[in-house]
Amino acid sequence: MNAVFKTLAACVAGMILASGPTVAKGPGIGAVAAYAGTWRIHIVHYTTLYSKARSETSVLKNDCWRSGAFYACDQIVGGISRALIVYTYDAKNDIYISHVMQPDGSAPSSGTLRIKGNVWMYPWEDKDGTRTVYIRIVNTFTSPSRIAFRQEYSYDNLNWVVTARGVEDRLR
8 A cells, every 4th residue: 555655656746737727728638738837846745644744846847748639748857757647538427547657667557537627636546455545636726827736545435634735836
């Protein structure tokens, strides 16, 4: 389980998206175009069962492009390519699917992104022994150039424990 949160911490910058009618670049896959650009990220992690207290600041560059029904972003943190994320859009269910590939060639992972107004959420589940752990990253677009986000987990999918909070400011 801690490996999940370690991976989450390494890739969280790549999961922070801007949204809302002032930023979205069109319906469907075009909305993910708000992701492109360079962002300053500040994250404060809290002491929980799955996280240790610390804070970090980094710069994330999303080098993104669209090709047909796909939207891809090479995520560069500290000048190093950390992940390639390819998004697709399922119009029937109104969800985005993200496929994350690591530069070390490890098996890709997939997840969903749900967009409701200015809130973008990445939910998933994991196991801690026999117990299901619900995990999510919630991004709230508070202005055209700022995103407030949090990472959290729950055992019942109702009561959430925040493992980290942060802000992301668009630099360009």
